[in-house]
Amino acid sequence: MEELRKAIISVARKVRAHRSLYEKNEEAVKQHLIGEIFQALGWDWNNPEEVRPEERTEDGRADYALILDGNVFAYVEAKNLGVNILKNDKPLRQLGRYCFNSGVRYGILTNGAVWIALKAFEEGSRLSDRILLITNIEEESLNKLVLKLSLLSKSRIWDIERLTSLLKALELSFAGLRKEGYSEEMLIEYLTSKGGTNLVPVEDLTGTEAPKAAYVYDNGWKLLPLPERSIKGVLLAVLLYMEKNSHGPQKEEIRKAYEHIRAMTISPRTALEILKKLEEEERLRISVEL
Structure with a gap:
């Protein structure tokens, strides 16, 4: 987790210092921001047995394919920082098509700062229903970013659906109890206190x-x-x-x-x-x- 923490701090610093570059230059986003995060997540970014750039699909080329056990586990689509991938759903739909037509279950969309993980297909569901994870390096706390992005790590991405479901349940329960008048401090202490100790x-x-x-x-x-x-x-x-x-x-x-x-x-x-x-x-x- 410490490597990921350092990478997030580094990427946030680069975005602040060179925003105009990353808003226009997608290649710089890939090399300076996205690669650093994935390396910290345990992916060997220069190993074609784990990461393949410009992976061909029936609908075009995905920027990257993440490989596990010799098979494509997820496609990664990169945009420059000037693309608001939270409001403009065209990149997410494009990624969804890449995944669906290739039988790849998961997709990751990022502009270097915002990261979105998507389940590519599920019968009877809308695109918005299949979003597993959204996080923003420029807006969220460091601890929250580390936890969320860790779900994309090579060691955890196998369980991304189960883990994101648990995380969403925790967030909903926490918010519900806060509305009932329980303080944030009390709830955190309850969750982190050691059972059975005095x-x-x-x-x-x-x-x-x-x-x-x-x-x-x-x-x-x-x-x-x-x-x-x-x-x-x-x-x-x-x-x-x-x-x-x-x-x-x-x-x-x-x-x-x-x-x-x-x-x-x-x-x-x-x-x-x-x-x-x-x-x-x-x-x-x-x-x-x-």
Whole structure:
């Protein structure tokens, strides 16, 4: 996922810096944007056993064919960034014809920024009903982009229908519960909390506990490795987390604080007071598993 994350950031940066080029030059979109994303998705972009450019079909040439087990699994159609593939359905219909007349089940349409995945045929359905996935590198959050685009990866595209169905069900359920008055934070915590564990907020600790693990809330509860099973160990773990997410002088200050506390003997109550102060000043949420 990290390679895909880096590729998305890189492509977004290129689009911002060279928009006029990509709005006119489809070849630049293919080479600079689309190829980088597919490489990060695990496709060997220069291997004809996985990716074939200019694949002939009965209705014309598809820009690329993605190959799995020796067969064409999906066609990819590329447009320049000046083509609004969300409003202009001609490119999507063209892609659908390529797929349908060749017996290829899936198609991917992209202008480098917007990505659309299509199921080419299904009896009794309209084109819009067969769209599996839409994502936009210029508008959606990075985490959302990584998750959605990962469904086009070589390792996951086999299950794209099942996975997109699960994702849509999650989005609908989440939106429904939000309308019922449940907060986004509560729902995320519900989905990401560890079943069967006894997580206790730092504010509810007394200092006499022997924690099994420490957690910090960062778009979900993240496990922090404990240097030792004690309140001091929790404090050290939190300082390491803060250091990892800091830069420059602040990073150095946190490292010095970590080394100082690690070398000294402090009571559990003192360590607990420092943790509570960090929560307040750094707006952290810290819990431990007992």
